[in-house]
Amino acid sequence: MPELPEVETLCRQLKSVLPGEEILRIEILDARLGKIEGLVGRRVEAVKRRGKFLQICISGGLTAELHLRMSGRLFWQKGGVPLLSRVRSSKKGEPLNGSGRIGSGPPFFAYSRLGIVFPAGTLILIDPRRFATFTVQPVESTPALVEDPLGGLSARRLREIARTRRLPVKSFLMDQRLIAGIGNIYACEILFAAGIDPRRPSSGLSPAEWRKVAKMSVAILERAVACRGTTVSDWRDLFGCGGTNQDHLAVYARHGEICRRCGGRIERITQGGRGTWFCPSCQP
DNA sequence: TATAATGTTAGACT
């Protein structure tokens, strides 16, 4: 679910609540997450983002790394909460409202997988599909940061890497080893903004086209951050609010609808098992 | 009931 703008939104919000807080208790509600050791009694020193990873830096030289994968969400429940009494591990027909709570009255959290309890509140991981990961590592083992599009991308570097690659440019943009943070929604939107067919082989783009891709990557992602993410189905920020970037989507999930630029029809194809939306006449 | 959903990755193939 979350790509760079959504993770960046969570990161900024976590910075407003976590630093200085002591970890009082950790409740693991899904055994898939594995053991989480060495955190209780320590203090949060900083919160950072690395691509789509969230890093919580802990006193004593530890880093907790969280990846939300497809359906993970974070929710901040202010105040001391006895989490275990408020958890549902499956939906069982109960309605979810926008904040991640079930129904009205005292908050119940559907699909809760993990709770980290602090004096000021509890951080709750909600994750229906259970792909999210949470690991604790020594700080120095954290891999180096690859190029992050916030603040600028080097078109020359992209072209240099792509020179020998034949994979479709959309898959290229989504390769996290090359660029940190672009996923399915923003890859589609970036290529529309750049006017490039997502199926084109990466090696076939001209220098001018790479400059467009680099420029549009930054512009699309920065606008999405300013909008606090894209809520097409269930994305919510740390405090339960949806983003507004869905109002700016030009192609994603608009299969069969009218292209607002040329009046043609948006098409959907499958690439690498994922949906790709594009406008054939605007993206030749 | 079949399909698709905002992600990654191990293993197979080229």
Added chain:
DNA sequence: AAGTCTAACATTAT
């Protein structure tokens, strides 16, 4: 050998 492709992970919503 490095690049590319596919299936798999788990669960729900349409």
